[in-house]
Amino acid sequence: xxxxxxxxxxxxxxxxxxxDDDFHSxxxxxxxxxxxxxRLTDATILNDDxxxxxxxxxxxxxxxxxxxxxxxxxxxxxGQVTDYTIGYDNGSKEVVHFDHxxxxxxxxxxxxxNSSAQLTDYTIGWDNGSKDHIYVDNNNASWATIEYQYDSSxxxxxxxxxxxDGSSHTYHL
Numbered sequence: 001x002x003x004x005x006x007x008x009x010x011x012x013x014x015x016x017x018x019x020d021d022d023f024h025s026x027x028x029x030x031x032x033x034x035x036x037x038x039r040l041t042d043a044t045i046l047n048d049d050x051x052x053x054x055x056x057x058x059x060x061x062x063x064x065x066x067x068x069x070x071x072x073x074x075x076x077x078x079g080q081v082t083d084y085t086i087g088y089d090n091g092s093k094e095v096v097h098f099d100h101x102x103x104x105x106x107x108x109x110x111x112x113x114n115s116s117a118q119l120t121d122y123t124i125g126w127d128n129g130s131k132d133h134i135y136v137d138n139n140n141a142s143w144a145t146i147e148y149q150y151d152s153s154x155x156x157x158x159x160x161x162x163x164x165d166g167s168s169h170t171y172h173l
């Protein structure tokens with residue numbers, strides 16, 4: 001049986017809670033928060049496996065962001081966000097992954113996708129503080145990728161162009 005109730009808040013907003021007390025669903029509880037105008041502002045889903053989904057919505061269209069999704073198993077056992085997705089009004093999105101337990105030689109990877117869901121570029125943040133930013137060709141240019149490398153102070157140190165024919169050129173600054 002699913003239990004539910006509504007919490008009315010002093011500002012006129014409401015939280016709708018649902019609990020799966022007989023374990024027939026893949027989730028343990030759902031929490032939907034509505035503002036005083038009954039617009040859904042955020043939602044949280046706690047899954048039976050301990051993972052959590054959390055969504056924020058821009059119902060007022062006051063920014064270029066449509067939603068932010070801290071999705072599925074995106075929380076470590078210590079409550080650290082391991083990744084998230086931001087959906088933009090134009091249909092593009094950003095997906096960011098973190099090395100929350102420091103097992104890789106990078107600390108974050110930030111992927112950008114256009115409205116056709118094609119990867120356009122990504123940034124890798126390395127543990128030593130340096131970053132690589134890579135652009136990916138989706139428009140049949142003569143190049144396949146362009147990679148910029150920055151040192152830990154944010155200075156551009158070199159860049160590389162890889163062409164469609166496999167040849168590449170690296171420029172050291």
